[in-house]
Amino acid sequence: MGWSPTQRLFLLLVLLSPLAFTSPLKAGPRDGGPRDGGDLVTDSPRSVTGEAVSIEQLSDDRYSRRQAAMMQMWRLRETSRQAVQDAARHPDPEVADRANWILRQWRRGALPETPPELARLLQQDDDPSVLEELLEVGQFGAVVVAVEESAGTSQRMLLNQRLAAALNRRFPVYVRRAYQDDLLMDLLRLVDLVADSKEMAVCRVQMMQELGLDLDDAGLLPQAAENWTPMVRSEAEIVVLAVLGRMDDAIARAKNHGDESLLRICQMLVGQWQAIATETARQAAQADEGSAERSRLWCQALVAADRANDEGIRTHAVKELVDLPVTVSDASVDLRWKCLASHGYVDEAITILARSEELYDAVKRPRSDSAAVVAISAARTNRAFEILGYPYNDVDANLQTWIAEAIEEQTQDTMDAKTLGVTPRVAPKLNRLLSLMRCLLAVGREQAAWTIARDLSDSDTIVGSQRIRDTVLITLLVTNRDDWMARLAVRPGESSLSSETQRLIVASLSGVDSKTWEMILESISVMMPTTPFDQRVQIAFDLCRGEIPAAFEDEKRFQQLYQTLTSSQDYFPPAGQRSLVRRSLPRRLNVQLATLFSQLGQAEIASEILATLAAGGDISATFSIAQRELDLGRAESALTGFDGVWKSVAATPRPALSAATVRYIRQNPEQIHYAAKATVGQWILARRQGHLTQAESLERQLRLMLCSPAMELRSELLEYLGERGERQMTLEGYRSLLPMAAFGSEGATELYDVARNYSTLVRETNPIDAAKWFDLAIGGTLETTFFRSVAYISLPVFVRRWQLEGAIAKGDEQEVQRHLDRIYQMDPLDIDVAERLLPKMRDKGMDAIADASFQRVWEAGRAYIADYPFDATAGNNLAWVAAMNQRELNEAARLSEQAVYFEPESAIYRDTLAEILFLLDRVDEALQIESGCLLDDPGQWHLHQQIEKYSEAMAE
Numbered sequence: 001m002g003w004s005p006t007q008r009l010f011l012l013l014v015l016l017s018p019l020a021f022t023s024p025l026k027a028g029p030r031d032g033g034p035r036d037g038g039d040l041v042t043d044s045p046r047s048v049t050g051e052a053v054s055i056e057q058l059s060d061d062r063y064s065r066r067q068a069a070m071m072q073m074w075r076l077r078e079t080s081r082q083a084v085q086d087a088a089r090h091p092d093p094e095v096a097d098r099a100n101w102i103l104r105q106w107r108r109g110a111l112p113e114t115p116p117e118l119a120r121l122l123q124q125d126d127d128p129s130v131l132e133e134l135l136e137v138g139q140f141g142a143v144v145v146a147v148e149e150s151a152g153t154s155q156r157m158l159l160n161q162r163l164a165a166a167l168n169r170r171f172p173v174y175v176r177r178a179y180q181d182d183l184l185m186d187l188l189r190l191v192d193l194v195a196d197s198k199e200m201a202v203c204r205v206q207m208m209q210e211l212g213l214d215l216d217d218a219g220l221l222p223q224a225a226e227n228w229t230p231m232v233r234s235e236a237e238i239v240v241l242a243v244l245g246r247m248d249d250a251i252a253r254a255k256n257h258g259d260e261s262l263l264r265i266c267q268m269l270v271g272q273w274q275a276i277a278t279e280t281a282r283q284a285a286q287a288d289e290g291s292a293e294r295s296r297l298w299c300q301a302l303v304a305a306d307r308a309n310d311e312g313i314r315t316h317a318v319k320e321l322v323d324l325p326v327t328v329s330d331a332s333v334d335l336r337w338k339c340l341a342s343h344g345y346v347d348e349a350i351t352i353l354a355r356s357e358e359l360y361d362a363v364k365r366p367r368s369d370s371a372a373v374v375a376i377s378a379a380r381t382n383r384a385f386e387i388l389g390y391p392y393n394d395v396d397a398n399l400q401t402w403i404a405e406a407i408e409e410q411t412q413d414t415m416d417a418k419t420l421g422v423t424p425r426v427a428p429k430l431n432r433l434l435s436l437m438r439c440l441l442a443v444g445r446e447q448a449a450w451t452i453a454r455d456l457s458d459s460d461t462i463v464g465s466q467r468i469r470d471t472v473l474i475t476l477l478v479t480n481r482d483d484w485m486a487r488l489a490v491r492p493g494e495s496s497l498s499s500e501t502q503r504l505i506v507a508s509l510s511g512v513d514s515k516t517w518e519m520i521l522e523s524i525s526v527m528m529p530t531t532p533f534d535q536r537v538q539i540a541f542d543l544c545r546g547e548i549p550a551a552f553e554d555e556k557r558f559q560q561l562y563q564t565l566t567s568s569q570d571y572f573p574p575a576g577q578r579s580l581v582r583r584s585l586p587r588r589l590n591v592q593l594a595t596l597f598s599q600l601g602q603a604e605i606a607s608e609i610l611a612t613l614a615a616g617g618d619i620s621a622t623f624s625i626a627q628r629e630l631d632l633g634r635a636e637s638a639l640t641g642f643d644g645v646w647k648s649v650a651a652t653p654r655p656a657l658s659a660a661t662v663r664y665i666r667q668n669p670e671q672i673h674y675a676a677k678a679t680v681g682q683w684i685l686a687r688r689q690g691h692l693t694q695a696e697s698l699e700r701q702l703r704l705m706l707c708s709p710a711m712e713l714r715s716e717l718l719e720y721l722g723e724r725g726e727r728q729m730t731l732e733g734y735r736s737l738l739p740m741a742a743f744g745s746e747g748a749t750e751l752y753d754v755a756r757n758y759s760t761l762v763r764e765t766n767p768i769d770a771a772k773w774f775d776l777a778i779g780g781t782l783e784t785t786f787f788r789s790v791a792y793i794s795l796p797v798f799v800r801r802w803q804l805e806g807a808i809a810k811g812d813e814q815e816v817q818r819h820l821d822r823i824y825q826m827d828p829l830d831i832d833v834a835e836r837l838l839p840k841m842r843d844k845g846m847d848a849i850a851d852a853s854f855q856r857v858w859e860a861g862r863a864y865i866a867d868y869p870f871d872a873t874a875g876n877n878l879a880w881v882a883a884m885n886q887r888e889l890n891e892a893a894r895l896s897e898q899a900v901y902f903e904p905e906s907a908i909y910r911d912t913l914a915e916i917l918f919l920l921d922r923v924d925e926a927l928q929i930e931s932g933c934l935l936d937d938p939g940q941w942h943l944h945q946q947i948e949k950y951s952e953a954m955a956e
Helices: 005-016 053-058 063-075 079-085 093-108 117-125 130-136 140-149 155-180 184-194 198-211 222-227 229-241 247-257 258-270 273-286 292-308 313-321 333-344 346-362 370-377 381-388 392-420 427-441 444-458 470-475 482-489 501-508 515-529 533-544 556-566 591-599 603-615 619-631 635-649 661-665 671-688 692-705 713-724 728-743 751-763 767-779 789-812 811-825 831-843 847-867 871-886 889-902 907-919 924-935 942-954
Strands: none
Touching: 053 063, 053 079, 053 093, 063 079, 063 222, 063 871, 079 093, 093 140, 093 591, 130 140, 130 155, 140 155, 140 184, 155 198, 155 661, 155 671, 155 692, 184 198, 184 222, 184 661, 198 229, 198 692, 198 728, 222 229, 229 247, 229 258, 229 728, 247 258, 258 273, 258 728, 258 767, 292 313, 292 333, 292 515, 292 811, 292 942, 313 333, 313 346, 313 591, 333 346, 333 789, 346 370, 346 381, 346 889, 370 381, 370 427, 370 789, 381 427, 392 427, 392 444, 427 444, 427 470, 444 470, 444 482, 470 482, 470 501, 482 501, 515 533, 515 556, 515 591, 556 591, 556 603, 591 603, 591 619, 603 619, 619 671, 635 671, 661 889, 671 713, 692 728, 713 728, 713 751, 751 767, 767 789, 767 889, 789 811, 789 831, 789 942, 811 847, 831 847, 831 871, 847 871, 871 889, 871 907, 889 907, 907 924, 907 942, 924 942
16 A cells, blocks of 8 residues: 555655654654645644643544644653543544554654654664664663553563663663663663563662662562562562561561572571571471482571571481481482581581492492592591592502503493493593592692693593593693693694693683684794694793793793784684674784783783774773773873773764674673773762762762662672772672572572672671671582582681681680681681681780690691691691791791792792791891892792891891
8 A cells, every 4th residue: 555645744754854753743654644635734733732632633624633633642642642542442544543653653662752863763663672772872761652552562571571681781871871861760660661580670679769769668569570470579579678678578578478498598698597497407307208308408407507506406417417328319419518518527528428429430420539629628638548549658659550550441431331332431440540639739749640640641541522631631620730731731743732622721721712822822833833832832821821931031022922913814803702803903812912911021012902902992902991091090091991981882883883793782791891890980080080070970870880680790890899999889789789699690690709709898897797698608509519529618618717707806705716616627727717817816815715726736737747748838838827826936947948848949938937037036047048039039028028027137
């Protein structure tokens, strides 16, 4: 069907005139417009009064009045909405046609004030994604209209999903646009209409708080919650109450809802551990014998009883968890040993774990060999070698035999698996041998550990689909000798790396991805074509670790590397970033390379890389430069950079920026994180320059950005604020983020990540609160497989140290003793307490407790070093503890000299010896040793302080 002259006139006005949507005299619509002709006149009734227009006026005898009435109804939606809906069902086809046209415009988000370029887009496409363009230019009111008018239509759910996703991704951008255009209420209304999660429910409530709006119990949840399931509604309401600090109400709602898991989280947040312990113990006792549910409940009972200090339930829970049988099919074994170990029942946990691994061996299923590793981590070193079946005293005599037996068994198992058509596993002896390697490293037997790693890597044996060499590399990733990776990755004479080996090498490198690694290795190969491949791999590996290899002692080498990286060879940026790099740019550049050159002391090259990338539109490079300028006090250039970040992030398609690039920026949350952090930079600069009004504006924007429904954005922004010293805002942000994270999130951020950052921030000023949240976070990891087994010793010890610090500060001797007992229950050789906290106890008058604690560690340490004398680290640490407590100094000097004998190049070990000699009044010797340390490591400010102290003592 063709368009009427009036319809064509309306379209022409849309396309050509910026006044088309602001004038009350508008022609008919492109679709569904009036069907009769007529000339435009200027006598439009009530065209500027803002009064409602009646349905009858849509059927007025004069066309111009009908037309003006239609435009007025379109413009005055608030007062004419019901009339339009009624008119859509009018028996007069023209009246209904005009009303339906208005409804279609509203559902598209097309309003009279919509900018012409967007109006054209909205008229051409009914796809809900078009509304995202309205968000990008700040037309929040129009989007609200579209959402409200879509109620009851088939597109409503899809529309809500897309808009909610956009709000999650781009919230800081929308906050800034809404703030600048005074449209925050429209943005809030949009959140209210499309919220689809508890995170968005919290976002809405916190926005209301920031805007000074009243909040009552009837309005705890957004309007969109009407379409949520009862379970989602209840959970969101409880989370909102928790974030508001109304924990009593949250607990009451959780009880009414009947969800035990939500109730338990609420009780944990307020410390109602006794109530949890009593209830879960009751439920556990009633659960089926031997069931996984019974194990889980007794674990929960132990967690709560330990924190409530209920010895009865704690003892009962431990007995139940230990007495439960261990079977291969029992999925609760992992939970049981973690729970026991993290609460100080380490020997019981090791027994359960060792028994489980024996059963896995018996049925030829893969095992973890975590029992020996946990034993080593908990200073049960003799037990570790016993579990492995490799007596420590037999290592020198039998190591080669053990290696040969492991290779032979693995070879046979691989052949058998191939015959049966199943995937080969890591054979038991190989698994134990790799654990032996880790244990030998832990006790200072590096040469023996290297023999295992080298001999296995040189074997041609296959494990599954990979070489045994890769299995060794996987094990090294969790040791303190990941620097061996490159030495083992390539045999002399080989000329390539397998994809798996390359992946493992990259996994050992911090801040370097696979593309950057490949670029460095390839460039080294271009620079040194005659150097054997294994040496090239080692050189590239050292560079990527921030270490300068011998081949690069000549500074010109770095310029040569840079020129090779930017040569005319094809450049393949990291996946997803190709559209951000102009073809005219020098190739092979990325921000990782800039960071790497900076770490290697090549600041000029690093700056040149960043400048080149920033000129090409790389947002991360622009931010890095701006942050550097901020730190250097160059306000003008820093501000230019931060503004540039915002300009890029809020980008719209234009000749200089392709639609693909804009799409990538909008879909990539990392780019939005840079914008949020750039706002922090702008805020800091505004305060430095005395622009108080602007600073207040930016602070308010930051507070609104911290209402984001994206947990990951909140967490990263708070971490950055903390790094920049903005402590007050950071702490306020964490107070709402922590309870949100405690209830779990669909995003990438979990409670552990948030609590770790928060605890690090406050541990010096509030160790008890740091311990509380980190303790909750660790408890939430018991049923995951993400953490290494050693974490269930080391992390609970951190919590107890912080609790101990708090108890010392309060002068509570009973609490101090209780925490000390638990720490030594988990790790009898814990050095940090003896070194750092025992002197604090003495300052508080707790000399008897401190002396007993020192003696406890000293005797355990002496016994350990007697059995494992090659552990130079342990010897040095024990000697330093003696120095810090000024006790057993003569024996400490002997231990320190032994450590220096094994590690003569270590400035740290020699510094320990110097301090002990100083305390023994051998000042001249101490000064000589410390002066040598300073020559080896002149950047250590501690060494300068020590030399000054010793020199003053000599002068006296």
